[in-house]
Amino acid sequence: MNAAAPVQRNALPAAFLAGVEQLIPAERLFDDPLSTLAFGTDASFYRLIPKLVVRVESETEVIRLLKLAHAEKVPVTFRAAGTSLSGQAISDSVLIVLGDNWNGREIRNGGEQIRLQPGVIGANANAVLAPLGRKIGPDPASINAAKIGGIVANNSSGMCCGTAQNSYKTLAGLRLVLADGTLIDSEDPASVAAFRQSHGALLDQLAQLGRETRANTELAAKIRHKYRLKNTTGFSLNALVDYDEPLDILNHLMVGSEGTLGFISAVTYDTVPDHAHKASALIVFPDVESCCLAVPVLKQQPVSAVELLDRRSLRSVENMKGMPEWVKALSPTACALLIESRAATQSLLHEQINLIMASIAHFPVEKQVDFSEDPVVYNQLWRIRKDTFPAVGAVRQTGTTVIIEDVTFPVERLAEGVNRLLELLDKHHYDEAILFGHALEGNLHFVFTQGFDDPVQVARYEAFMQDVAQLVAVEFGGALKAEHGTGRNMAPFVELEWGEQAYQLMWKIKRLLDPTGILNPDVVLSEDPQIHLKNLKPMPAADEIVDKCIECGFCEPVCPSNGLTLTPRQRIVIWRDIQARKRAGVDTSELERLYHYHGVETCAATGLCAQRCPVGINTGDLVRKLRGKEADKTGAANWLADHFSTAVQGTRFMLHAANGAHLILGTKNLGKASAAFTKLSKGRVPQWTPAMPQPLQRLNLPKPAAGDERPRVVYLAACVSRAMGPAARDQEQEPLLDVTRKLLEKAGYQVVFPDDLNNLCCGQPFASKGYAEQAERKRQETLDALLRASRGGLDPIYCDTSPCTLRLVQDLADDRLQVYDPVKFIRTHLLDKLDFVPQETPIAVHVTCSTQHLGEAQALIDIARRCAKEVVIPEGIHCCGFAGDKGFSTPELNAHALRSLKDAVQVCSEGISTSRTCEIGLSRHGEIDYHGLVYLVDRASRTKSPIPA
Template identity: 80%
Template sequence: MTASSLPTAFLTAVERVIPGERRFDDPLSTLAFGTDASFYRLIPKLVVRVESEAEVVQLLKLASSHQVPVTFRAAGTSLSGQAISDSLLIVLGDHWNGREVRDQGRQIRLQPGVIGAQANTALAPFLRKIGPDPASINACKIGGIVANNASGMCCGTAQNTYHTLAGIRLVLADGSVLDSEDPQSVSAFETSHAELLGHLAELGRLTRANTALADRIRHKYRLKNTTGLSLNALVDFDAPLDMLSHLMVGSEGTLGFISSVTYNTVPDYPHKASALLVFPDVQSCCRAVAALKPQPVSAVELLDRRSLHSVENQPGMPDWVKGLSANACALLIESRAASQSLLHEQLALIMASIADFTLEKRVDFSEDPAVYNQLWKIRKDTFPAVGAVRQTGTTVIIEDVTFPIEQLAEGVNRLIELFERHGYDEAIIFGHALEGNLHFVFTQGFDDPAQVARYEAFMQDVAQLVAVEFGGSLKAEHGTGRNMAPFVELEWGSDAYQLMWQIKRLLDPQGILNPDVVLSDDPRIHLKHLKPLPPADEIIDKCTECGFCEPVCPSRGLTLSPRQRIVVWRDIQANKRAGIDTTAMERAYQYQGIDTCAATGLCALRCPVGINTGDLVRTLRGRDATNTRTADWLTDYFSGAAGATRLMLYAAKGARMTLGAPLLARASAALSKASSGRIPQWTTAMPQPVRSMRVPCPVVDSRPRVVYLAACVSRVMGPSAGDAEQMPVVDKTQALLEKAGYQVVFPPQLNQLCCGQPFASKGYAEQAERKRQETIAALLETSRGGLDPIYCDTSPCTLRLLQDGADPRLDLYDPVRFIREHLLQRLEFTAQQAPVAVHVTCSTQHLGEAQGLIDIVKRCTTRVVIPEGIHCCGFAGDKGFTTPELNAHALRHLQDAVQHCAEGISTSRTCEIGLSQHGGVDYHGLVYLVDRVTRAREQDSDAY
């Protein structure tokens, strides 16, 4: 079969198995899914989102029957090109998120769609975690962690998936299923696949009998190694089922599909400390690594001078980093323990082991999170620092090798020589020094043959250096992929390489599973299908397409993720420059890329280089924002616009009372759809109108003043008709502030004020900034030049006013920060028993107040529920009305998570509308809960 098409009979059969809404073959979708975190790209002919193992079984049977190549995709954060396809790409849907904690956390069974960090969250109450700890653990999924045998900073070789595997459930290429923990499944498989297991047992016997080969395998896995298939399974186990289970680990989807995995977990010690030691040169630094190897250290990270130089100008970096000598080399050391006393004993042993080494700079072990987080920031910022300064159009490549630890210093210096020889002046080296595992990062263009030739020559030299001269691993933890497939034989030798092919042909006789990954007949496969990164917009040109942003995006799975928005926009811009008609693609992108983007910028918080894809979307909306006269009028007469909104809410209230809620909901949904969202959709959570506010004049008062900026949504939108709380948030807030002993002062021009967010979200940047500056000026005047604190009752408005260089005199607080800093000391809390759900808004996260909100709610109730995986509600100002499918998709799992809660708490009135509708419980502003559980504390007149 050629890659140009898929068999018609196959496509017809797939249509009977997978519903149309989970099959994608249009140009925009296939392009979007054709990208992973690697520097390769293949465009699949068909993308299928699977929701059950039964669907995978049927698809593999069909693929086998029609000889259609198949690739599996979890999160797409892999770096070596193992999650792309030009045939059938199978991606995981929502229903692969199961987890089962066993034996007080000593084991956990996980489906492949569980994000690694979510697994650790489930284990946290038991002070346990899974062994693998890849840097991408907040985005990568268990399926990819297992398939790549991912490790990380603290994992080493002892705690990776291979060594902590307790059980596995898998689907082979022929569609057969094996669950190693189910005796009936094992018995049935032993009967149906006796011949396969016999061949596997024979391969194991022959391998163990070949002393030279067996010794080489053991030596290779003494090091961190993910090059090729996991041949250690043939020497570590006698039973063919054990061999099969462990061969799946690190197989990168070339031997089968992993339906679930059971881990033996490892301790997650609560006490830790970190230190940073800077040595005068690489040699002494690496000798120190050898001295630290037997010590009670959990991580030892090496950073060469280039990597330190790459971050020295980053915000928050200590000044001493700039003053280090040209040959300096640092070790970031961490130790963890079950108790503080044991930790202190460990730290003494560690420092004694390196007491004789000369140091250029020393930051002693600290248990203070502020100190050790800053040290780890140095390490974690190195990779994005290179990505942020690279030339537009080039890609960032992060390679991953292992040297025997006793040769680490020579290996580092030889790598530096290769950088210089091939002109990679920006390249940096860092890595997991205890295992001799080094990452080196460099930038590479693939837009002309000379650049490709330079890369080819460099990789040939790297392969010769690492695999041949030093006997190391070309891939320590990032997986072979297609990146190192041509070099597997060079590293392993002919006998081991042929053994890998025997295993591949035994388990995948037709070669349909992820062809050209791990094993390939094409010696130049690593130089083909190189991904272009053409310039598109300076907002997004630094994107490395890593996918770290995707878990927090509310539209992911409905339309596009931030990474996919960038991929498609890059392609559109490149095609335009090439003279290719992009009309159809842009038409599709309007809805998928622009209309359904919440533009809240959570992606920027996860992005290694800080890209806010929402900024791009707002720019594109601005291109189409042509009603400037209307926007200008609304800016000048904002109180009138607010009044019109209030009238609409009165009309909706009247319609509800006349028609009844069910009929109104159906009618408004039809009208909203017919008007393309211009007419808002009514729901039972629709706010009731708040009467127009008369701003009282301040009076002379001995109480401390607080200026209260009531947001426009708070001034217009009250609680819904069915809400147990019927007091508008403005009144509730004023009552709470006065209970705490404050005089509440409102800006005289309040009804005309707006932070500008409604204009900014629609692309009217000029009008948005005009309203923002007008509001800032009014607040400064009312607060007597910043003398009085200013309380804003919604976090999105607070964030908007504080962004882009706000006046430093503006002492502005969102509800969380004001309560945390000013009210906790003035109020006495009596926690309620009823459970409360917490939604941390996007703006609260941007303001750095997420934990603050959670801590306040914990004072108010003994049971706090934080729904997993809901990072943004998708209401996005008014999109819950105009694009309700975005809000519904983002909150599709909310009701199950909060069904036992008495209420929900947030800090944005519009977010609370969607949360109430889709959660099935009333969501209110934080002030409602705080007011209910507090009373004024008796004040010491000298205390404030």
């Protein structure tokens, strides 16, 4: 993203910049206005624009950067995923972000421990532990996006984690870099010995602080009380009373320090059991008091989670699709507990359920959904809980932001705390606010919307926060931050909560470990009592498609351009800024020029971001809309729509020409020439690769035979299947169309084709270029042809490419049509008609974006496992980035998205997918042949033998 001339580097010391430029390649240094704005946003409601963003790829780079920053007194902030909510992952100085090479993991002792680098996503750590029946203790709601570095640095917890399984309690070892660039690995005796030699004085001072704290009985008692609760306000002072070995104190002070005391380079966790059997129930009590009184009782029972939902939170989701009707009929004072229990065996689970229900049988109940192990019921109950936060975000007024605060009350005073919080929300007129939380720990979240573009609104927020701080910290002796971290949001209130003595102890720790104050200043501790009211993030209107975005960053892990240009969150941030500047009369031409490539051209627009987005935003819809505004070739689009068979024939001709050029120039020369032409033509000339298909030589479309009694299936061969055969180097030389026919006939079907097939198109090529009218026209033509071919919907329709299927079935009004992608058709119509003999050689599986949208991801994997004894699903590749024809016109997107594929599939000789164009990019970058799923199914299946009489 460093495409513009430097504008901010000169604000940093020359000696620091010179050292950075020698250490870090230019392509990993960002200081242009687009990049710094994009990185100036995390999930909080604050914004700071960094002067320089540095993407680091090694521990050595971090060490040398910190030495430079320490020497020149340059403030630095570390960022992992940027999903933090309290403003702890932003900077107006130097922002250090993790690159690709922080993803190491090492499983130890059969999964009882795991060593993780800070770039590992929490859910991915659990995925590698799952086969061993283990998981990491922390389970934040952001676990599918949050990275280990942030999870440890914030001491994140979650719904089941409580205080017993957070990072502090399950920490087994730490590797960290201090502010002066010193490395210490607590699991490496040589590193420990060297650190004792070089930093003995620091260790002695930590030991002394520990002895003084433990000797101060009043302070020690207060610390123990505070951490009996869920608490992330300030530093982890419990390290000083829980441990006497100074290295243990140091390690545990790092947990929850939010990057203000050092950089966490690796962490070793003691893992916890991940029980396979689970059940959930929803108990609705008539009022808050009876609901909260049940919580201490349940805390003594074998429960893994107890989530409280007040009537407001239930009301926020009652009209959502799929919600039970009874939610609307609950009384105004109702309050619910969502209870989950887990066990190693089903019989033990049933025993636990009986104990739980017996323990609360004497409480009045308004409505009850009994414990269920049925995934449908179970998931619906948890959806009620998980949809509450996005429900507020979805209805907020444009220009406001969503704030989610999290506090802890002593469990024995939970009912009083809930009611007092509700009174404060009413007092300050946060009428849309909802309240829910992790009841076992007295941890409550309250969600409300807030505008910061008006001083009156800022004053309202300030008055509310002062009242909350007095209520929680002073009156109830609770915690102002339970699991979201102090950040700059609660930094001014740390002394109020902890008192002067503990507060000054925290400053001693800060100054001991960061004497020059370079690490994340104004986070956790700040001398500015107004820091929580400064640098508030604007949320200007940009487009109704994205205005509900809360900038949480949950979308980022699945975006193929993440790390190449912009993520969905960053696309929205920049577009919001462009629109705000335009309204202010500021010239945005340069920013829009940069945005055209970084925001529009390199967006795959496949919509996976919508699946991860709490409010369902598909940033690809915005990009298609912007492409539509640039789409000025309407005449050409109309001509292609009217002469589509000619376009398909033209594709075959181009493939013929490419094959001819390959024969003349050879692989190496053609590859170089093609790459140059693609670049010069700005993507208009497709890039040739060795995985480029040959043209389909013949299109054999037989008519239905008279008197054929077999059941019929209408086969819609996609335009790519009609134009493209296998690549020249591919071991499989039979076209997809022929293999599909063979498989369908093997299962006993008569295959028929719609009339005028060569002119049919789902419309996707037009839609992706911004020609929505032509796209819909072609889609409707195809649906009409399929309705005729299927005899009014009597016959099922098989489409051989998942993206085309998705395009046809989205918003399909005609319920007579049964359109199947390869996965769903094989799953529902072929499995019972075939016998399978799984092959020995491992198979790589790529689940396309469209397969995920169709809800067939797991089915594809299950089918592959029927056909092969070993199935490899590369981690972290959610979208291949080929995106229809982006692999030809913007090949760097495809290359970036698949940069880790080759290493992941090196044990495989073949890969399978359900999109011919995706398979081109996968074959190129994986360096194995990728084929349609039907090739594997056909090879591994036989016609089912008749059952003997």
